Amino acid sequence: MTNRLIGRLPKVGIRPVIDGRERGVRESLEEQTMNMAKAAAQLIEENLRFPGGEKVECVIADTTIGGVADAARCADKFEQEGVGVSLTVTPCWCYGTEVMDANPLIPKAVWGFNGTERPGAVYLAAALAGYTQKGLPTFGIYGRDVQDATDKSIPSDVQEKILRFVKAGLAVAQMKGKSYLSIGYTSMGIAGSMVDANLFQEYLGMRTEFVDMTELLRRMDEGIYDKEEYQKALSWVKVNCKEGFDNNAPEKQTSRERKDWEWETVVKMTLIIRDLMIGNPKLKEMGYGEESKGHNAILSGFQGQRQWTDYYPNGDFPEAILNSSFDWNGIREAFVVATENDSLNGVAMLFGHLLTNTAQIFSDVRTYWSPAAVERVTGKKLTGKAANGIIHLINSGSTTLDATGQQRDAAGNPAMKPFWEITPEEAKKCLDKTQWCPASLEYFRGGGFSSQFKTEGEMPVTMSRVNLVKGVGPVLQIAEGWTVDIPEEIHSVLDKRTDPTWPTTWFVPRLTDNDAFADVYSVMANWGANHGAISYGHIGADLITLASMLRIPVCMHNVASDQIFRPSAWAAMGTDKEGSDYRACEVYGPVYK
DSSP: OOOSSSSSOOOEEEEEEEOOOTTTTTHHHHHHHHHHHHHHHHHHHOOOOOOOOOOOOOOOOOOOOOSSSHHHHHHHHHHHHTTTEEEEEEOOOOOHHHHOOOOOOOOEEEOOOOBSSSSSHHHHHHHHHHHTTTTOOOOEEEOSOOBOOOOOOOOOHHHHHHHHHHHHHHHHHHHTOOOEEEEEETTTTOGGGSHHHHHHIIIIIOOOEEEEEEHHHHHTTOOOOOHHHHHHHHHHHHHHOOBOOOOOOOOGOHHHEEEEEEEHHHHHHHHHHHHHHHHHHHHHHHHHHHHOOOOOOEEEEEOOTTTTTSSSOOSSHHHHHHHEEEOOOOEOOOOOOOTTTTTHHHHHHHHHHHHOOOOEEEEEEEEEOHHHHHHHHHHHOOOGGGGGGGEEEEEESOOOOGSSOEEETTTTEEEEEOOOGGOOOHHHHHHHHTTEEOOTTTOOTOEEEEEEEESSSSSSSEEEHHHHHTTTTEEEEEEEEOOOOOOOOHHHHHHTSSSSSSSSSEEEOOSSSSSSGGGGGHHHHHHHEEEEEEEEOHHHHHHHHHHHHOOOOOEEEEGGGGGGGGGGGGGGGSSSSSHHHHHHHHHHOOOOO
């Protein structure tokens, strides 16, 4: 497990702050304060990993921090160690602004011990007031129940907040300095593929790299790809990627020779897109030093339609395989590649990937099927979680194969797992449940192959999407819910009304009293674009925390109010949480502007 991107992985800095008064006070608190830091570090290191499988590493200040000099030494150490997230801990009163972390670019939180012997909570309140006054939004962590001074455990509610904060903070740190690789540009007038470089620079701290799609043609024509790996990949595809039915009219279907050429082309495209993202040292050995370096892209998008797909095979196979947790080289971390270069949906996919370490689903939010419409069309009634209606998530074939629902969690339930937990048998089942249908030539004149499957099982998932709103900036939408199984006699009828050669996920959101979640129709009606990014698990609360760090307001969600965790300054922006979120994001603005 190695980091495939340029730049060291961020570390978590733990800052044990203390009452600086010596001759009895500081000395009596040294052990307890440092033990808090060690306990926090152990919690983080035992529970969190990066998407590449690497374990998260914590750095603790060399000494407790009782004043400005100690704080400066800690800041210097953190800079040298590559700390990207800062957690301050204390059981006692400290000199608030003297011991604070003043770095404006690093997400920060303060855990104040809830005990009666010393006023850790008093310091927490004072510190958060100082951070707010200085314009440094900071998360406050305070346990619900009083602990004894000798209690070294971390209460479950504190653990939850520490891990949520650190996960989101590490996501922020991992994006910084990386690239979004735009291969091509605008696809069919889709606004999300009108890539906004300022969004990436100012809100995410990322570069935006632009490469014309003709670079794929050049590399194919001039043989700028690993020939040995290409042969390995092609052989693997012939064994593991079964070709599905051709849904084109008989007179329009292409020859076997043409289909074989299309398979060879899409495999080459997969290699080249990956090489464009992260580079390939093999190319340097071949004499292509510049091409070997890649673009350090943590995220990419492929325009495809229409200029490419009117002429060459579509990007469905490259996107689906890259977005999956396995290929001819075995089980590995999924890439994040946005269909139709929809960079805004790609950002939501990246958020989900960094928070869960799993592959992400890219789908059209295609159709709301009401119970009445389903019964009218099929003569059957929806039942179970689907009883109130379903949303058809379907796309032309770029959906990750992990979404087949063939992986299993510890309890045997369908799941989408980090790659290091996926077994070879599960990877094979995902491949076996997928067929690759020749592309619909009305849409894709250049051919290609679309992955075709139906997501099986009932998995908890979260659909999200970033949208750009003129006058506001980026906003985030979130809908927690489930994938649902519907009877085959219903699925087959509904599926054939769209395009049966494409992969389908049936989605049901969790309904609430919120107007946007009053019913399934309302979720569809309030969704801000034609695409959605779907991540395994109910991660809405994590997304809300991450969005607040990036100053992106959340305009729609169905997360319980008691799960929302934002910087303490948000409470000073009004009592309505959605309104205060918008006001805070406007006041503080993008982190990197």
